[in-house]
Amino acid sequence: TPRIIAIANQKGGVGKTTTAINLGTALAALGHDVLVIDLDPQGNASTGLGISPSERTFTTYDLLFRREGVDVQSYMTAVPGLQIIPATPDLSSADVDMVSDPRRLHRMRDVLRSKIEAFSEREFILIDCPPSLNLLTINALVSADTVLVPLQCEFFALEGLSQLMRTVQTVRSNSNPALRIEGIVLTMYDRRNNLSGQVEADVRDNLGALVYETVIPRNVRLSEAPSHAVPALIYDHASSGSIAYQKLAGELLARIQGT
Amino acid sequence: TPRIIAIANQKGGVGKTTTAINLGTALAALGHDVLVIDLDPQGNASTGLGISPSERTFTTYDLLFRREGVDVQSYMTAVPGLQIIPATPDLSSADVDMVSDPRRLHRMRDVLRSKIEAFSEREFILIDCPPSLNLLTINALVSADTVLVPLQCEFFALEGLSQLMRTVQTVRSNSNPALRIEGIVLTMYDRRNNLSGQVEADVRDNLGALVYETVIPRNVRLSEAPSHAVPALIYDHASSGSIAYQKLAGELLARIQGT
Numbered sequence A, B: 001t002p003r004i005i006a007i008a009n010q011k012g013g014v015g016k017t018t019t020a021i022n023l024g025t026a027l028a029a030l031g032h033d034v035l036v037i038d039l040d041p042q043g044n045a046s047t048g049l050g051i052s053p054s055e056r057t058f059t060t061y062d063l064l065f066r067r068e069g070v071d072v073q074s075y076m077t078a079v080p081g082l083q084i085i086p087a088t089p090d091l092s093s094a095d096v097d098m099v100s101d102p103r104r105l106h107r108m109r110d111v112l113r114s115k116i117e118a119f120s121e122r123e124f125i126l127i128d129c130p131p132s133l134n135l136l137t138i139n140a141l142v143s144a145d146t147v148l149v150p151l152q153c154e155f156f157a158l159e160g161l162s163q164l165m166r167t168v169q170t171v172r173s174n175s176n177p178a179l180r181i182e183g184i185v186l187t188m189y190d191r192r193n194n195l196s197g198q199v200e201a202d203v204r205d206n207l208g209a210l211v212y213e214t215v216i217p218r219n220v221r222l223s224e225a226p227s228h229a230v231p232a233l234i235y236d237h238a239s240s241g242s243i244a245y246q247k248l249a250g251e252l253l254a255r256i257q258g259t
């Protein structure tokens, strides 16, 4: 059965979607079968992987809310071995729609288990979470085996980390005892300014081995690629951003195999 | 009575908090009386204006939920004329706490009106919104006279703009007919890369006069200032970021006076 990794951080703009797209691509390029689930009503991962809004006829909203008698569908992307279940703006009503459901925290987990045959071929499921600790993100944490935390090398991004860790702890003690931290990856590292170095030193001091050796540099090719509807690994394979995500995939796999 | 401006964009990390802090500071420096309301459970605006977590005894959560018999308090900041009502993580349960309240969309508006004497001295109230179109952000849009939209010069940030505009339109037709767009400010503009120029051209073509002339450049002093718990205008008054926010304040005032 697949390893389900939630890519989460309630701080906005830290590189969750960019990590879901490019780490997913790098894992697929290494021969692994990967599914991305876009859990953000903004639908950025869906756009970044080339699924235009009009094509999104089976969505994460359908997965969560139209459970009976509907076959799970996922979409091919430009990357062999990488598929996606796209998101649409109607996902933003999920919180309100689920609030009276006694199993609202477990809805995604229940769905993924009940439709397990649709996912049995996958080796990885990456869930791209919205910038919030709302019911959608909690559902992802309850469903996941592990959580991967992109951490922007900025002061405000550090501030939210302890809140996120507390939430992971709460989910682990109440709903998903098996939940572990996959790792913390530093993103948008800019060698030109001291702040990045300070944040890195601070995070490695406090979180040690949880932090990947691989650091994702600030690299404009990563932010240009989505406008071409392809991952950076296809848009510019030799860019520093693409190389960093390939190294991250290698390090993630080595850690999994080492455990 | 004060002009209430919601600073909103559901895309994460686009500069909402940085704009609330530094535009607020620039308006105060020009002699206006400003209150920032931190509506984000992350509490970044509170931290950036020097209110440590342990000092936050009257918060936005109290403002919204402890309405009877409690006096509104706001905190002085390092900036004369600029005060803040800080946020704490308990604000993240606001969505769930309000869901059974028939006036849940109007709660903030009702509170601000019922406590109007506490706010009558203010000329501006800036509401720093979380990265989501949840009940908190809707409350801000229902309470506000106008909405100021920070727009990062990135492809994903453009994608969310039409969703935000639709939400503003819905709030205007259902709950707050007077709501207007204060303006759209381009943020993190990086002259070194083409993407910024493309986004600017695209936005000015489509939204014309709604877009401020003033563009906020990417400037590391803006991201360093919060770790010193002061606005960039105090941390480094002559930096390109500080100068840009002072120009933005001037342009905002000129537009208000011109209307």
Ligand SMILES: Nc1ncnc2c1ncn2[C@@H]1O[C@H](COP(=O)(O)OP(=O)(O)OP(=O)(O)O)[C@@H](O)[C@H]1O
Pocket: A011, A012, A013, A014, A015, A016, A017, A018, A019, A040, A044, A129, A130, A131, A187, A188, A189, A216, A217, A218, A219, A220, A222, A223, A224, A226, A241, B010, B011, B012, B013, B131, B154, B155, B156, B157
């Ligand atoms: N390493 C990087 N270098 C340069 N730009 C980057 C990098 N990583 C991400 N970006 C850009 O920064 C912006 C924010 O990244 P992204 O959208 O992936 O973050 P997010 O955490 O998913 O945001 P949200 O909280 O809105 O979901 C995007 O425009 C993206 O293209």
Ligand SMILES: Nc1ncnc2c1ncn2[C@@H]1O[C@H](COP(=O)(O)OP(=O)(O)OP(=O)(O)O)[C@@H](O)[C@H]1O
Pocket: A010, A011, A012, A013, A131, A154, A155, A156, A157, B011, B012, B013, B014, B015, B016, B017, B018, B019, B040, B044, B129, B130, B131, B187, B188, B189, B216, B217, B218, B219, B220, B222, B223, B224, B226, B241
């Ligand atoms: N013009 C700028 N130049 C450089 N860095 C900036 C600029 N504006 C904001 N930043 C930095 O970028 C990050 C994101 O900005 P900020 O936190 O203000 O965005 P936000 O929209 O409030 O994020 P969220 O969606 O999480 O609330 C912060 O670390 C901030 O210090």
Ligand SMILES: [Mg+2]
Pocket: A016, A017, A018, A040, A044, A128, A129, A130
């Ligand atoms: Mg995202």
Ligand SMILES: [Mg+2]
Pocket: B016, B017, B018, B040, B044, B128, B129, B130
């Ligand atoms: Mg913010």
